[in-house]
Amino acid sequence: MKVSVAGFTFALLAVGIGAVAGGYWLAQRQAGHGAKPDVAMAPERPVLYWYDPMQPEQRFDKPGKSPFMDMQLVPKYAGAGQDTSALSVPAQAVQSLGMRTSNVVRGVLPSGIEAVGSLAYNQREVANLQARAGGFVEQVYGHAPGDVLPAGTPLVDLLIPEWSAAQLEYLAVLATEDARLIAAAQERLRLLGMPRALIEQVRRSGKSRALQTLTTPIAGELQTLEVRAGMTVSAGQDLARINGLSTVWLDAAIPEAMAGTVQVGGEINANLTAFPGQPLQGRIIALLPSADPQTRTVTVRSELPNPTGKLRPGMFAAVRLNSEVELPTLQVPSEAVIRTGKRALVMLAEDDGRYRPQEITLGREADGRLEVLSGLEEGQAVVTSGQFLIDSEASLQGVMASKAEQKLPPGLHESHGVIRALDARQVTLEHGPFESLNMPGMTMPFALASPSVAAGLKPGDHVRIGARQTDSGLLIERLDKQGEQP
Template sequence: MKNYKLVVAITALGLVGASGIGMYQVGISQGMQMSAPATDHTGSPAEKKTNTEGAAPKILYWQDPMMPGQKFDKPGKSPFMDMQLVPVYAGGGEDEGAVTVSSRVTQSLGIRTAQVIKGSLSKSTTVVGNVAYNERDVAQIQARSNGFVERLHARATLDSVRKGGPLVDLYVPDWIAAQEDYLTARRLRGPGSSGLADAARQRMQLVGMNEEHIRSVISSGKVQARMSIVSPIDGVVTELAIREGMTVSMGAPLFRINGLSTVWVNAEIPENLASQVQVGNVVEASTGSLPGTIFHGKVSAILPDVNSATRTLKARIELANPSQQLIPGMFVSVSLASLPRSDVLLVPSEAVIQTGTRSVVMVAQDEGKFFPVEVQTGAEANEQTEIRKGLTAGQKVVTSGQFLLDSEASIKGLATRMEDGDSGEKAAEPVHHASGTVKDISQNNMTVAHEAIPSLAWPAMTMGFALSPQAKPTGISIGTEITFELEAAADGSFQITKLSPKATSPAKSGDNSAHNEHGVAK
C-alpha cells in the first residue's frame, strides 16, 4: 500500500513538472514573436535596420571638448586630456564657423545689434595746463627824453591799469624849451613865419614828444611843464622800474604792461598723444575755482621741446579771457578736440571685445547666425570706435550679449576671420613658460605631466603636445624633468617650441615607441 502511494506521488510530480516546462516554452515562443520585427512586402528586417542607420546624422570629425581647435578623423582617447574624443555631427541647421541662436533665446539673452556706419570722428583728449600771460599782448614803455619823475599813478607791480589811464607824470626840461620855441614861432607874423613854426613842431617830435602831447600844446597855446604818460592797453603792471623823484634818461625802461584780454595756457601733452594735437584744434578749458565756466580757444603752437622727466610736449593754447577771470598761475583742465575725420567706419565701442592681444566683434547674419570677426581698431571717441580693417558698412554687430556668443564660439573652436583679408603681418603669439616631467615621447609628440601654467590659467595636469621643428628632444627621455615654452598653433592647439632638461634624471625602462596615434582631419 505504501509503495502504491509513493508511485502515485511521483507520477503527480512528473505531470506538474511537465506542465511547467510546457508553459515556459510557450512564454518564450510568444516573447520571441512579440519582439520579432514585423515584415512586409517592402523589405526584410535587415534592410529596415540599414535604412534606419542611413538616416542618422553624419559625423564630421571627433574633437577634445577642452581643445576644440584640434580635429581627428576617428574616435579614440584624447592626446591632450585623460578622456575620450567626442563626435561633431553635421546638420542641425547650423553653418560651420557660426553660432546659431533661436529668436526666442536671442530675446532671453538680451542680444542687441547695431549697424556699422560711416561717419565723422573727432577724438577728445583731456590734459592739464597752467595759465600764463600772452607774450604777444605786451606794452613796453620807455623814457623818450631825459627828465624827472614827479608823480607815479601805478605805484606797484600787478596794479591793474586801463587803456588811456595815467601811469606817470614827468618833468622834462627839453620839452619845455621846444614848446617855447614853437609858441614863439607861431606868434610871428610875416614871410617865413609858417616855416619857422613847422621847424619848431619837428623839434618837439625830436625831443620825444608824441602827437598827443604836441596837440595838447597847440590847442592850449601854453607850455605844458609836466606830461603824463598813459597806458596803451588794458592789463597789469608786470615791471616797474621807476620811483618818484628819480631821474630818467632817454631810452630807460619805465613800465612793462601785460594784457589779460587773452591768456596762454601751457598744456602738457603726453608723448604718445602728440600726433592727435595739431595747430588750430578747438579747445575748451575749465578750472576748479570757477565751476561751470567754460573758456574757449584754440591751439596756437606746439613747442619743439620735450620734458625729459615727464616725457611731455608743451602745447601753447590761446584762450579768450574777456572778464579777466583767468589769472596767470592757475591750473586748468583742457579738453582738446582733434580735427574731425570724415568717412570713417564706426561701431559702438561696447561691440568690441578686447582680449588683450586682439579685438573681436560678433557679426550678426540672417536666421540667428553670429560669426566672430577679428578687427583692427583705431581712435575712440563719444562711445564710438573706428574700424580700420575687418568690417564693411551696413553689417550688423552685436552690442549686448556678445560675450556669451564669443564664449560659445570659443567652446566650438570657431576661428575669427578678417573679412577684408589680412594683408598685414600677423601679431606674434604669446609665449608661455612651464615645467614638468616627460611621460611619453616620440619624434613629433610628447606627453608631459606639467605644473600649473598661470599665463594660461591651466592647473597641473598630464597632456600631450606636438613638437615644433625647432624643438628637438635631444638628451630627453621618459622621466626627464624639463622646462619648456608653449605657443598657440594656427588650429588652436599648443605646441612645444623650446625645451631643455631641468635636471638630470635616469631614464625609465620601457618601450618609448608605444603611444596612441590619432589622425588629424584636414
C-alpha cells in the first residue's frame, strides 16, 4: 500500500491542530472529498471491509455511519500484494518530515536508582516516661521540648506519699533481720512501682525517700514534657517523651515499577544540601508495604549513623540506590515510544520505505533509554522522529499494530485457534497444531483450569492457547485474545 506525499502533508496539518480533529478531516478527504486517489486505493478495486479511522481495529461488512463518531465509514480496498499491517511512505515525505531511526540494541541499563528522600526520627529509638504511682509534681528542671539532652538528665521531681509509708514499714522489717519478711517487704515496694535503685538507696541510708527524680533514660531530643510544678499526676500518666538521635531514618520515594529491583540490605548513597561534598552511606532496612495512591511510589527506608548529631530530621537528600546487577536487555530510545495510556507502540522501519506499528512491553527507564521486555528483536530499526505522524496516518489507513506476545510459563504447550463454544468449565476450540506435542489441528472441547482463564472472551474470538498436559488430557491454563487472523 502506498501513501502520497500530499497525504502526509495533510497528516502534518492534522497533528498541528489536534490528532482527533485532524484525523477526521483527513479521513473525509481520503473518502472522496477532493483527494487524489492512489493507485492502490483505486475505487474499481473490490472493497475488503469498511472501518472508522478513529477505531481501525473494528471492521464492518457494509458502508454507513460510524457508531463511534459522527462520520462515514471508510472503505478498505483490495490490491495486489496488499499488506494491511504496514504503511508505505514515499522518500520525499521521509525527507520533508525529517524522520530519524535508531536500532534496537542489547545492553545493561544503569543499575542505580536516583531518588529524593528526607530524614526522619528513628522510631525504634524512643523512650516514654510515666508516673509509676500517683503523686504531686514538686519541681521541674527547666527543660522544654526541642532540647537535646544526654542520658541521665533530671527532668522532674515527684512526691509520692504512698511510698513514704511503705518505706517506713520496710525499714522496720529490716531491723528484725528476718530474711523472709525482708524479701516480702522488698517485693511490696517493687509492686508499688518503686525502682530497685531507690529501694537499695533506702536500705543503705536507713531513711525513707518519697521524692522520686525522673531522668532521661536515653540521650536524644526531648519531644514532649507534659508536667508543671504543682500538678497532680496519676499512675501510668505520660510525663515526657524522648527520641534518640544516634541514628536517623532516610525515607526515599521510588516509582513502584522499580520496587522489584531494590533489596533489603542494599547500599545507598546520600548527599544533603546542608553538607555538600560530604556523601553519606547507609543500608536499606525496609521496603514499606504500601504504595502512595497519589504518586504511585514506594518508600525505601534506610538507616544512617548520626554520631555527631548533625543530621536533623526533616532535611532533604539526593539519594542513589544501588539495585541488583542486571543482565543485558533490549533497549530503545525513550523518544521512540508512543504511549497511548493503554499500550506502548514503536514504528518499525522496514525495507522499501515501509513502516509497521508494533506493540511492545516496557520495563525500566534510565538515561533516556527504555527496556523492552517483548515485541522487538535486536538490530531492528525504530523511528525516533516523526513517528507520531506515521502513527496518525497508519490509524487513518486502518493499519493495526502487531501485538507483543508474552512468553508462556514453562510447561505450557502453545497453539492458536478460535473459540467455538464456552462455559465456566470447558471451552471448545478450533485450534491449529500443538507443535510441541505433535498434535494436529482439530476442533474439540477442553477443560478450563479455572473460570477466570476465559474471562472476557466469547465464541468467535481468536485466541492464543496455553495448555498443560495432565493425566486426564490437555488442561487450558491460558487464553489470550488475538486480532482476527488473515
